[in-house]
Amino acid sequence: MRRDHIKIAEHELIEGIRRKDRMAAEALYDMYSAAIFGVIIRVVQNQELAEDLLQDTFVKAWNSFNSYDASKGKLFTWISNIARNSAIDKLRSKDFRNHSNIDKIENNVYAIDEQQYVEINSDGMGVRELVEKLKPQDKVILDLIYFKGYTHVEVSDELHLPLGTVKTRLRSAINTLKSFFN
Amino acid sequence: MEDIKAYIESGILELYVLGNLTDAERHDVEDMCLKFPELSTEISQIENSLLQYSNVYGIEPPTSSRDKFLSSLNFEIQAEPLLEAEVINLPSREKSIRFYKYAFAASVALLLVSLFTIINLNKELKESKNEIIALQSSNQKFASQVNYIGKELQVNKKFLQVYQNPEEYKLVTLNGTPKAPEASMKVAFNKDKQEVLIDISSLNLPAPDANHQYQLWALVDGKPIDLGVFDYTSAQSGLTQMKSIGKVDAFAVTLEKKGGSKTPTLTELVVMGGA
Numbered sequence: 001m002r003r004d005h006i007k008i009a010e011h012e013l014i015e016g017i018r019r020k021d022r023m024a025a026e027a028l029y030d031m032y033s034a035a036i037f038g039v040i041i042r043v044v045q046n047q048e049l050a051e052d053l054l055q056d057t058f059v060k061a062w063n064s065f066n067s068y069d070a071s072k073g074k075l076f077t078w079i080s081n082i083a084r085n086s087a088i089d090k091l092r093s094k095d096f097r098n099h100s101n102i103d104k105i106e107n108n109v110y111a112i113d114e115q116q117y118v119e120i121n122s123d124g125m126g127v128r129e130l131v132e133k134l135k136p137q138d139k140v141i142l143d144l145i146y147f148k149g150y151t152h153v154e155v156s157d158e159l160h161l162p163l164g165t166v167k168t169r170l171r172s173a174i175n176t177l178k179s180f181f182n
Numbered sequence: 183m184e185d186i187k188a189y190i191e192s193g194i195l196e197l198y199v200l201g202n203l204t205d206a207e208r209h210d211v212e213d214m215c216l217k218f219p220e221l222s223t224e225i226s227q228i229e230n231s232l233l234q235y236s237n238v239y240g241i242e243p244p245t246s247s248r249d250k251f252l253s254s255l256n257f258e259i260q261a262e263p264l265l266e267a268e269v270i271n272l273p274s275r276e277k278s279i280r281f282y283k284y285a286f287a288a289s290v291a292l293l294l295v296s297l298f299t300i301i302n303l304n305k306e307l308k309e310s311k312n313e314i315i316a317l318q319s320s321n322q323k324f325a326s327q328v329n330y331i332g333k334e335l336q337v338n339k340k341f342l343q344v345y346q347n348p349e350e351y352k353l354v355t356l357n358g359t360p361k362a363p364e365a366s367m368k369v370a371f372n373k374d375k376q377e378v379l380i381d382i383s384s385l386n387l388p389a390p391d392a393n394h395q396y397q398l399w400a401l402v403d404g405k406p407i408d409l410g411v412f413d414y415t416s417a418q419s420g421l422t423q424m425k426s427i428g429k430v431d432a433f434a435v436t437l438e439k440k441g442g443s444k445t446p447t448l449t450e451l452v453v454m455g456g457a
Contacts, residue, residue: 025252026248029252033242033247034241035233035239037243038236051244055254074230077232130238146232146235168193170196170197177234178228
């Protein structure tokens with residue numbers, strides 16, 4: 001099912017999008033759609049809704065590209081934040097969210113991976129290996145924020161942890177990733 | 183530098199990348215980045231790590247999503263060549279319409295001329311046919327005339343042959359008997375060819391009724407020999423060939439019943455002459 005994806009350097013991609021070049025649109029989608037879809041579908045837990053949100057995210061990124069400032073961050077960071085915010089807005093508008101049960105939240109974080117979405121997109125590095133490197137107490141915070149769209153304040157409330165601890169564990173998780181990928 | 187390290191360790195940069203800061207906090211981070219470039223490097227590393235993490239947990243969307251995305255975008259389209267093509271097309275279309283108008287008119291005119299010509303030709307053809315029929319009938323008339331004249335010529339030649347060769351043809355004149363004193367006729371006789379001919383134009387006999395015919399006899403050694411019957415009308419001419427005979431003493435004609443008799447009726451003897 002996997003196509004030959006177009007991959008170009010980030011600065012070329014940015015120039016292409018500014019020119020409204022079709023090649024750039026294909027590259028943008030091919031380079032980031034899987035990662036973005038992974039974020040969206042974990043937030044909304046609904047395939048159809050996730051597909052709609054993916055469309056919205058990429059079309060919005062393309063049409064309002066003027067508002068992207070390359071000096072303030074990477075293109076992927078910008079798009080992933082658009083995606084996460086749209087997904088959270090969608091959930092809140094439909095009142096999908098339920099903060100009452102912490103166990104339920106933790107289960108939901110990984111529900112999508114326990115169901116049909118087991119395909120792992122990596123360059124020979126398995127998720128299990130990564131999961132083993134991350135401390136569970138760090139990973140849950142990263143995933144709640146990254147894949148569920150929680151703010152660090154919300155995580156602090158839900159997990160009954162001091163805000164500082166949440167921030168430290170988040171940093172610890174990302175440091176592990178840094179050393180893992182670099 | 184200790185302050186910067188503490189700033190990094192606080193985890194605010196991760197929250198910045200994850201979009202978890204208020205606008206004020208975010209502006210603070212951006213101001214700090216301008217002052218301390220190493221913060222930008224740190225942020226870049228955090229972004230990279232999260233990008234890699236996202237890729238690991240990435241989920242391929244359905245292929246239809248890609249097409250849907252690409253078809254919903256507006257790419258730069260150059261419209262000028264199309265406009266130019268339109269401008270070129272219009273006059274040529276008008277030209278072709280005008281051409282078809284003329285072509286149609288020409289076709290109608292040609293059709294009318296053709297119809298007129300066909301009617302005329304048909305008329306002429308009929309006239310020609312009538313002329314041919316008339317010519318054929320006159321031709322036939324001429325042919326039969328030529329045929330008739332030819333026959334007459336043949337007869338006249340025979341006359342000449344008979345009258346110009348007295349040594350060949352002996353011309354015998356038969357004179358009227360007391361029964362018909364005015365009657366007379368001529369018979370030509372060729373002894374070698376055993377030919378007997380009556381000159382019809384010389385006949386001067388009383389006209390017989392419808393039930394009787396004149397019969398010619400040859401008298402040989404006192405015996406009458408039948409030479410055949412002949413018709414007589416004043417309009418006829420030419421030579422009539424009778425039955426053959428080689429030796430004749432005299433010729434005689436009697437009026438007999440139609441078809442002739444075996445022996446002559448002597449009381450009806452009309453003309454007679456010695457050969």
